[in-house]
Amino acid sequence: MIGKTISHYRILSALGSGGMGVVYLAEDLRLGRTVAVKFLPDTLAADRLSIERFQREARAVSSLNHPNICTLYDIDRDGELPFLVMEHLEGQTLKDKFHDVLPPFEEFLDLAIQIADGLDAAHTKGIVHRDVKPANIFVTTRGQIKIMDFGLAKVGFGISDSTGNRSEAPTAAIDAMLTSPGSTMGTVAYMSPEQARGEELDARTDLFSFGDVMYEILTGKSPFHGNTVALTFVSILTGTAVGLRQLRPDVPEEVERIVSKALEKSREMRYQSAAEVRADLKRLRRDSSATRIASDVSVSQTAPIARPDTGSAGTPSARRVSGSASNQTVPASSSPAPPSASSAPSVPSGEAPRALGRSRFALAGAIVGALALLSVVLAFWLLRDTGGDSLAVLPFVNVAADPSIEYLSDGLSESIINNLSQLPKLSVRSFSSVARYRGKDLNPAAAGKELSVKTVLTGRLVKRGDEFAISAELIDVRNDRQIWGAKYTRKVSDMMTIQDQISGEISDKLQMRLSGEEKQRLTRHATENTEAYQLYLQGRYFWNKRTLEGVQQSIDFFQQAIQKDARYALAYAGEADAYALMVDLNVLPAREVTPKVKAAATKALELDDSLSEAHTSLGFAKFREWDWSGAEQEFKRAISLNGAYWPAHAWYGEYLTALGRFDEAQAELSRAGELSPMSPAVSVSQGYRAYYARKAALAAEQCQKAAAMEASFAPAHICLGRAYLQKGSPAEANTEFRKALQLSDGDTNDLAALGLGLALSHESAEARKILDQLKERAQQTYVQPMWVAVIHVALGETDQAFDWMKKGYEDQSPWLAYLKVDPLFDGVRQDTRFTAMLRRVGLD
């Protein structure tokens, strides 16, 4: 056969042979690619009905086009002998791959999710495999699952090896199996109860077999087996599998639940679809990632574990099982503890330790795939080739200025920043620092120098129909040369296919440079729901505008994201941030809004306690409630979880400022400034720190810096105006207040600031006019009572000032947090009512 050309396939070599026939490596002479050619066994080749059924089934199977299914290219005949032409794969089957070792938990999850994905794709098209088993599941050298021989069991192809579907297999063959030991037992062990009973089958039979496979991959043992086929059938129909965690105590309880549900004997009680299994596995991966990061589990857990029946030295005895279901040994402890570093299983010689399993970017959706890939590639280059340790990711250019994807320009950039910020070896500039480059025609190297980074990532984004074309370029700032560049085309509806293929290549490279935990962090997804993720990005896009209009829209989008994925912790954190912004913008009394900040942040933390963003938001809420110790605890926790999250440093710095702990505040705000060097908000916070510390010149300098960063940022002008007031320059102060008022289209806070400036400039009549306006406005919209109070203080109207301060207290005004340090209250500081107020907010 070798060297022979059949149809347009030239046979190159034999790949394997067995009961399923012979498989050859061949060259497709038309398309110039290598393929695998599989001939039907002689026993079936002579049966015309079998051949016709085989051809019908093969045609259906050939319609499957999925990255986790071995593609059937062609069915043809060599004379009377039918053969299949399939995708040629390099790697090994699950059976061979895990013959001697058990996979680390993370790798197991990765593989199981891919298997579930492949099964789901086939089941969706009405194709049932009927012979899911480790020997039919291939793992490529890139860690990609390929399920083989889909649907062929139905027609008896390879029956002597796989036996397939009893209802369609010759009775004699089944009868023979029932009494014969040997090779057929291996196949019978993966049958579902309904298959063993010869009943009509549906997709759920594959899910039972998949449960068998998962159990065996994890434990090295089949859940149901006996010394003969008949005993195995009995075990499948009536036996109970040994608890999975008794054999693998290091895996989470949730794994046991998932596998047990797949192995339910009643198909009504079992998972009803592969998609359900996949969803549970993905959720488990997400949750276990979070747990692992929080608990700082050692890398040893990610190494393969010696298979129990190999008897390798160092294998924990608790994981050994005997050869039969009725004779299994279990650990003495009924509540096995996870392995400690000292009890970590040994790695068999000849098997290189793996870092984390090939984490796949299983997040559905073009954008996540692209950004995860970009993050990984970036990390690879930055840590390996350039020696660079600092990066700025500029907003992606929306090439066609398509407003419908404007949010993605920012969203891609911000998500990559968030991903990479988690790598301690890399200093990544915050999104707020790079946002100012949005839509600008710029020189990346110049931007990099401005941002004091060694490398800059630029990107472009175009939507064409339902596809996104994304290009990215990594520039070395020192010589303005490209370090790396890539282009991707992603169809939103078909993203998984491409991202899985590419991510496999990249993650293999990364294992050389990133620790398992770092890689895990990079590929960690907060949601697997594409729609939810896109809605979240839109929420962030509007939140970043930090305007009244933006805040409302951001809340809408975060809430929609939550509707799509009720377990999307980051969306709750976003919602908390949006409410927090409402407090800052004085849209409503803090007393009304802060409970919502707190509720959203708390919900986020219930779902994911490792979320720095949510701890920061909760710290903010507690700060606003004058829960001083609670707030500090949350800020510290947020920083310990992610020291690169600049808002945590910024808000903690503001908190410390309010308490008069100026040196500590300086340290936190400086750190925020390092992480977000071009953020006017951080500069304003630094300006206020100096202002409250009575360093007027420094305050003015910082606020000027903020205004220079973003001239349209009204709070910078308010900050600068207050610094000028402190310096004794009221005219300059009023100029700044008027600028702010103009920029904000008449914002009440800015109007009030002007009133304060006029009062301190001895323009009392004008100040009183503004006071009247503020009181009139208060009939329709919220007016921050503390603004009215400080104007009255400036006018020497103490009683009225305290009336408004009291109202401020009732509204839980954020301003009261600064009562202890604010120079504007120096005139009433000795008043007993002021001392009482300090006491009420916990600042005495």
Next chain:
Amino acid sequence: MRNQRNISRRTFLAVVPFALAAGNIPAAENDIAIVVRPDVPVDNLTFAELRRVMLGDRQFWASNLKVTLLVRAPGAREREVVLKTIYQMSEAQFRQYWIAKVFRAEAASGPRIVYSNETAAELTGAIPGAIAFVEANQIPKGLKVLKINGARPGEKGYPLR
């Protein structure tokens, strides 16, 4: 279905010069007319009632007909007049007002923003209960012009100018 039918009527809602559309209404170059669908069971509003409608305090024309507010985007003269005379608010206040209203669940949403008088006319014709503002000399065909305090645009005492 009702909406679909109404949208299909867009072509009949072409914006035409005031004199052709409503020849018996005096010309009023600077006045802003308030237009609604003809099936809105209101012909005249007091200014106070108009404010209640625009502030979202009155949300139904009738028990089964909800008010839908259409307001031009910032920069349009119609918006400036509406904010100044009806809302008596600055731009920032107007935004703040609606955010607070929605936050407190006193309204399901703020006014819908429209970017041209043509769109305002189309949507008013298509959405039952919609109310919009257009230049008095640009009143679309097929829409009803509301009187305010008994006055039509161009008449003495008409407040929106």
